[in-house]
Amino acid sequence: MSIDQESLRAEWAEDRPPHAGPWSQFGAAVVAGVVGLCGVIGSLTLGLGRLTQPGPGLWPFVVCVVVTVLSIALALVGRHGTDTEKFSRSSVLTAVAVLTLVVFAAVLPLIGFELPSLLLTFVWLRFLGKESWVSSVAISVGTVAAFYVLFVLILQIPLPRLI
Structure with missing residues (x-):
């Protein structure tokens, strides 16, 4: 890495807020999981329909399932990340x-x-x-x-x- 890249990286790191820590990652995962589960329930009430005739809740259901699965993954492995920022x-x-x-x-x-x-x-x-x-x-x-x-x-x- 060149000196210019190192100085830019150091300057960028100074501008960032301090790290929030592993519990913030876990808290974000919990909030995202709750939102995902609420979305799954809401989309089920709209009706999923069938693949040949999708109902109004099908795509929201798919998106909310993905959000829920990703929030579980974040809760399991995200606590080791250092890219979270304090509020x-x-x-x-x-x-x-x-x-x-x-x-x-x-x-x-x-x-x-x-x-x-x-x-x-x-x-x-x-x-x-x-x-x-x-x-x-x-x-x-x-x-x-x-x-x-x-x-x-x-x-x-x-x-x-x-x-």
């Missing part, structure tokens, strides 16, 4: 992102996809991504317009809509 102020951004997705999912069936999608995209760009106001508004409007054209007009997917 910091930047960790709050992840919680805010998850919260906005939960709110999005809750209001989508009530008021359609246009306004929640516009607000979600704007919040992520402006407040989480620190983009400019003009850029955030333009990209949000463009994204929702593109989704509308693609999913509603071209593919004719029955999404909940305002109108």
Whole structure:
């Protein structure tokens, strides 16, 4: 390894938050496992259907099974990893992102996809991504317009809509 690569690696290591330790890995595995199991139960209530006629819960079921299996693997072998970081102020951004997705999912069936999608995209760009106001508004409007054209007009997917 050259001297430049070593100095870059050392500089990068200084900018990282301190390691969280093995119990944080285990805690993350438990949280992911609980989310995966809740998803499995939720997708079963939607109905799996058959392979020739999949139900609405089939793909969520598959994804949640994968999440659950990976969380078990993380619980078993992940405690030896050193790449976990302690919670910091930047960790709050992840919680805010998850919260906005939960709110999005809750209001989508009530008021359609246009306004929640516009607000979600704007919040992520402006407040989480620190983009400019003009850029955030333009990209949000463009994204929702593109989704509308693609999913509603071209593919004719029955999404909940305002109108």
